[in-house]
Amino acid sequence: MTTQTQPAADPDTLDLTDPQTFLDNDPHRMWQPYRDQYPVFWHPGRDELPGFWVLTRYQDVLDAYRDNRRYTSEQGNVLATLRLGEDSAARRMLAVTDGPRHRAVRNLMMKSFSPRVLAPVVANVQRRTDTLVAHAVERGELDFVTEVADRIPIHTIGDLMGIPAADREQVVDWNAQTLSRYSSQDSEQESVMARNELVLYISDLVAERRRNPGEDVLSTLAAATVDGKPLSDDEIVLQSYSLILGGDESSRATAAGAVRAFHDHPDQWRRLKNGEVTLESSAEEVVRWTTPAMHFGRHALVDVPLREHTVRAGEIITLWNSSANFDEDVFDDPYTFDLGRTPNKHVSFGHGPHFCLGAYLGRVHMHAMLEALRTQVAEIEVLGTPARLFSNFANGHTAMQVRITPEPTAS
Numbered sequence: 478m479t480t481q482t483q484p485a486a487d488p489d490t491l492d493l494t495d496p497q498t499f500l501d502n503d504p505h506r507m508w509q510p511y512r513d514q515y516p517v518f519w520h521p522g523r524d525e526l527p528g529f530w531v532l533t534r535y536q537d538v539l540d541a542y543r544d545n546r547r548y549t550s551e552q553g554n555v556l557a558t559l560r561l562g563e564d565s566a567a568r569r570m571l572a573v574t575d576g577p578r579h580r581a582v583r584n585l586m587m588k589s590f591s592p593r594v595l596a597p598v599v600a601n602v603q604r605r606t607d608t609l610v611a612h613a614v615e616r617g618e619l620d621f622v623t624e625v626a627d628r629i630p631i632h633t634i635g636d637l638m639g640i641p642a643a644d645r646e647q648v649v650d651w652n653a654q655t656l657s658r659y660s661s662q663d664s665e666q667e668s669v670m671a672r673n674e675l676v677l678y679i680s681d682l683v684a685e686r687r688r689n690p691g692e693d694v695l696s697t698l699a700a701a702t703v704d705g706k707p708l709s710d711d712e713i714v715l716q717s718y719s720l721i722l723g724g725d726e727s728s729r730a731t732a733a734g735a736v737r738a739f740h741d742h743p744d745q746w747r748r749l750k751n752g753e754v755t756l757e758s759s760a761e762e763v764v765r766w767t768t769p770a771m772h773f774g775r776h777a778l779v780d781v782p783l784r785e786h787t788v789r790a791g792e793i794i795t796l797w798n799s800s801a802n803f804d805e806d807v808f809d810d811p812y813t814f815d816l817g818r819t820p821n822k823h824v825s826f827g828h829g830p831h832f833c834l835g836a837y838l839g840r841v842h843m844h845a846m847l848e849a850l851r852t853q854v855a856e857i858e859v860l861g862t863p864a865r866l867f868s869n870f871a872n873g874h875t876a877m878q879v880r881i882t883p884e885p886t887a888s
């Protein structure tokens with residue numbers, strides 16, 4: 478990542494609601510002066526939508542993630558929904574459910590995410606990643622985002638949910654349009670339409686699984702009861718939708734982010750190649766460095782003192798992972814990409830009761846990608862300037878042209 482001189486902190490002009498802000502600024506360095514001078518500040522409302530508190534320091538972010546007694550996710554957990562004051566999936570989708578129902582549904586879903594149950598899915602991840610990287614190596618020059626990174630996680634989630642292979646590309650497209658617009662030209666309306674298409678598509682799959690149950694997550698959800706009652710079709714649709722949302726964009730963001738980081742830090746690429754660092758510590762550093770979900774947020778249920786401020790009941794707080802992961806009070810040399818970094822307690826997967834359900838799977842993806850690159854690729858070079866996602870939430874790329882030199886010793 479380039480080192481640029483950033484403007485001084487100015488909470489009155491910083492617009493965190495505008496995705497352009499994240500394209501105009503170095504996503505790492507932008508936060509440093511805020512952590513320093515305004516660790517917690519009030520971001521004014523814009524476009525007739527309310528303002529919100531911004532938390533930039535690691536410890537404040539961690540404490541807020543932990544606290545589902547004084548903060549709730551049920552009125553949204555990302556700025557897009559938080560500012561509207563509601564999430565249409567509240568209490569029907571895990572990430573925007575709290576209290577006993579959250580615990581019950583989470584426990585149920587966790588069964589499908591244990592390493593034991595996931596073993597066959599994991600084997601497929603490594604096989605597919607190896608094959609995709611092998612094809613990329615053969616081609617030599619290609620768009621790493623669309624030809625490699627985009628193609629991995631959706632197949633994993635497809636396996637988990639039993640989505641037919643022929644439909645998976647379409648699901649990726651709907652998902653990308655739903656989460657973050659590709660560019661400022663795409664409209665909000667297209668994003669809403671994509672979400673509707675995705676929900677309708679999953680509804681059909683659920684209906685089919687009720688008739689012919691298999692071993693996929695969808696069938697598990699369709700057969701489950703919570704408090705003695707089966708989950709409604711609607712709820713199963715939304716829970717599945719949340720797996721696609723959670724699993725797809727973030728995992729491919731880390732794959733492309735890794736390649737870009739290796740291009741920018743050839744010394745770290747060499748350490749990976751030479752076996753000087755483990756896949757585990759390397760994967761954690763890539764996940765910290767890319768921070769695929771830049772923020773999450775909550776609504777305060779009661780007044781909460783926060784440093785010299787008071788968050789009033791009903792107000793929004795936003796937790797900036799992209800700042801917390803570079804907090805110099807917690808990470809030594811935070812702007813150094815160090816594959817051997819230990820400890821590395823980043824918050825890229827969140828923390829506390831809503832800690833990412835798919836963290837194990839996200840790590841599996843990353844390990845598979847690093848292993849495939851390490852063994853098959855001698856050098857990987859990013860050509861030109863990669864195109865970044867237009868989003869104030871997802872930190873990723875839409876295009877990244879690369880040139881790959883094969884590893885001569887790879888079979």
Ligand code: HEM
Pocket residue numbers: 542550554571572573583634719720721723724725727728731764768769770773774824825826827828830831832833834835836838839840
């Ligand atoms: C929750 C990040 C991969 C499914 C979360 C949260 C974060 C996160 C930060 C917390 C949200 C909050 O506190 O409001 C990531 C990253 C990933 C990743 C960085 C990959 C690098 C996955 C995968 C899946 C998944 C592969 C599923 C297949 C979920 C679900 C939740 C969640 C269902 C909600 C958990 C709850 O509310 O109890 N993720 N995620 N994620 N993630 Fe992930």
